[in-house]
Amino acid sequence: MFITLSDVFQFMGRFFKEAFMPPYEGRELLKQCYDIGYKSLALISLTGFITGIVFTKQSRPSLAEFGATSWLPSLVGIALLRTLAPLLTSLIAAGKVGSSIGAELGSMRVTEQIDAMEVSATNPFKFLVSTRVMACTITIPILTFYTALVGMLGALLNVAMSEGTSARLFFQASLESITFLDITASTIKAVLFGFTIGVVGCYQGYYSSKGTEGVGKAANSSVVIGMFLIFIEEVVSVQFFGLFRT
Amino acid sequence: MVSKTTDIDREKVIEIKGLHKSFGDYQVLRGVDLDLYKRENLVVLGKSGTGKSVLIKIIVGLLTPDAGEVKVLGRIVDQISYRELLELRLKVGFSFQNSALYDSMTVRENLEFPLVRNQRRLTRGEVNSAVEEMLDAVGLLQTINQMPSELSGGQRKRIGIARTLILRPEIMLYDEPTAGLDPITCLEINSLINEVQERFHTSSIIITHDLTCAKAVGDRVAMLLDGRFERQGTFEEVFATDDQRVKPFYDYNFIQ
Numbered sequence: 001m002f003i004t005l006s007d008v009f010q011f012m013g014r015f016f017k018e019a020f021m022p023p024y025e026g027r028e029l030l031k032q033c034y035d036i037g038y039k040s041l042a043l044i045s046l047t048g049f050i051t052g053i054v055f056t057k058q059s060r061p062s063l064a065e066f067g068a069t070s071w072l073p074s075l076v077g078i079a080l081l082r083t084l085a086p087l088l089t090s091l092i093a094a095g096k097v098g099s100s101i102g103a104e105l106g107s108m109r110v111t112e113q114i115d116a117m118e119v120s121a122t123n124p125f126k127f128l129v130s131t132r133v134m135a136c137t138i139t140i141p142i143l144t145f146y147t148a149l150v151g152m153l154g155a156l157l158n159v160a161m162s163e164g165t166s167a168r169l170f171f172q173a174s175l176e177s178i179t180f181l182d183i184t185a186s187t188i189k190a191v192l193f194g195f196t197i198g199v200v201g202c203y204q205g206y207y208s209s210k211g212t213e214g215v216g217k218a219a220n221s222s223v224v225i226g227m228f229l230i231f232i233e234e235v236v237s238v239q240f241f242g243l244f245r246t
Numbered sequence: 247m248v249s250k251t252t253d254i255d256r257e258k259v260i261e262i263k264g265l266h267k268s269f270g271d272y273q274v275l276r277g278v279d280l281d282l283y284k285r286e287n288l289v290v291l292g293k294s295g296t297g298k299s300v301l302i303k304i305i306v307g308l309l310t311p312d313a314g315e316v317k318v319l320g321r322i323v324d325q326i327s328y329r330e331l332l333e334l335r336l337k338v339g340f341s342f343q344n345s346a347l348y349d350s351m352t353v354r355e356n357l358e359f360p361l362v363r364n365q366r367r368l369t370r371g372e373v374n375s376a377v378e379e380m381l382d383a384v385g386l387l388q389t390i391n392q393m394p395s396e397l398s399g400g401q402r403k404r405i406g407i408a409r410t411l412i413l414r415p416e417i418m419l420y421d422e423p424t425a426g427l428d429p430i431t432c433l434e435i436n437s438l439i440n441e442v443q444e445r446f447h448t449s450s451i452i453i454t455h456d457l458t459c460a461k462a463v464g465d466r467v468a469m470l471l472d473g474r475f476e477r478q479g480t481f482e483e484v485f486a487t488d489d490q491r492v493k494p495f496y497d498y499n500f501i502q
């Protein structure tokens with residue numbers, strides 16, 4: 001299941017070389033972005049909203065001990081933006097998007113559709129891989145901020161029902177505590193996660209072994225490896241961005 | 247049938263010398279020598295698993311040879327850059343054994359795909375008329391908006407051939423165009439292959455197990471035996487032998 005690191009770096013190198021060289025596959029890129037958003041939107045909305053409610057509800061007792069329930073909006077805002085939203089979004093996308101990229105490219109490999117592109121003088125790497133990796137890298141950050149927003153709405157619902165806080169007050173309090181560094185760090189993380197999902201899914205699919213079994217394996221390992229790498233990246237980036245927070 | 251061999255231009259479009267290819271321990275091709283002349287239809291025969299598909303995949307650079315030289319239209323395939331290879335592939339059509347249609351695209355989009363990607367200046371109208379003309383040529387204009395999964399095996403084969411022809415290649419490589427089809431569809435495909443040769447002046451390699459097809463379309467026949475082309479010539483020459491590796495082919499097709 002584990003692949004040699006040098007192969008992956010070669011794969012990424014090829015991506016950077018080909019993605020930014022004309023002719024560009026703009027239409028395919030847009031289609032992929034739309035597909036990724038469309039595929040994960042429902043699940044992400046639901047998860048984000050419920051997480052917002054549950055996280056707020058669970059955090060209340062601890063804050064209440066110090067009589068600090070008024071801190072709830074900022075606590076939830078920071079938690080969502082810094083960690084929950086990027087992680088939830090990427091894990092869901094690794095499951096939905098990563099597996100479907102792995103399966104799609106895998107079955108195109110197995111049924112020789114990728115070879116067919118080669119022989120019709122199209123560069124399949126550029127058309128299939130570059131567009132999908134870019135689409136993931138662009139779309140996952142957007143979805144991440146969307147998840148954060150939906151999560152805040154969930155939190156607002158909970159806070160409004162328990163403490164009767166108004167929406168204006170709630171957003172004022174939570175946005176005040178969010179810094180520019182938080183936004184930058186989240187964006188960078190989400191870009192990294194998106195890129196990871198794209199590269200892993202495409203790599204597994206593009207080089208999937210022959211046979212129907214190969215397709216299943218490609219889909220499966222896209223998810224497993226993708227999630228694994230996302231967790232590692234999360235841990236590393238928490239350490240890294242911690243250096244900037246004093 | 248009038249021998250078509252006589253008026254063939256003797257210019258070579260493909261020259262293969264001493265080609266070797268192994269997968270692991272299994273030596274598939276062991277010193278293949280083969281020439282394809284301009285405007286001829288060359289039929290390649292051989293038992294299943296002898297490396298016929300491997301051979302034509304090497305010709306278009308999908309696989310790389312272990313040893314030997316493959317020259318296509320004067321270029322040595324494994325020594326040119328990727329960009330040059332793509333340019334060469336514009337001139338070499340490849341129809342896959344399993345058709346390899348893009349199953350997420352309609353028939354129209356399948357045919358458009360190579361065209362819009364390689365001739366970016368074409369207008370929408372020009373693309374549409376090229377697609378329709380080519381579909382008409384293979385007799386499947388009515389399937390234009392269908393998905394590949396809705397087509398029969400024979401229809402898929404013909405769409406695959408149409409998708410290849412739309413770039414007007416100089417060389418056509420057909421991998422088992424009639425395998426698994428009924429006799430009537432086979433005859434249709436045979437006449438399609440002959441029509442392609444006449445209309446587009448292509449030179450072709452046709453891989454097949456079907457001797458009726460071989461006889462109908464082949465100017466010349468080459469038989470792949472134990473990794474080499476031991477027998478080449480006209481249909482009659484190749485089968486004028488008692489070689490037990492060759493005779494069963496003929497007997498099966500014409501005696502039983």
Ligand SMILES: Nc1ncnc2c1ncn2[C@@H]1O[C@H](COP(=O)(O)OP(=O)(O)OP(=O)(O)O)[C@@H](O)[C@H]1O
Pocket residue numbers: 269274292293294295296297298299300301343
């Ligand atoms: N990519 C590959 N990796 C490993 N082995 C391969 C590969 N492609 C082909 N082979 C092996 O090479 C041999 C020849 O395969 P090939 O597909 O050329 O046969 P063929 O002559 O076209 O047979 P058929 O008439 O059944 O299509 C087979 O034994 C096959 O297992």
Ligand SMILES: [Mg+2]
Pocket residue numbers: 298299300343421
């Ligand atoms: Mg074959």
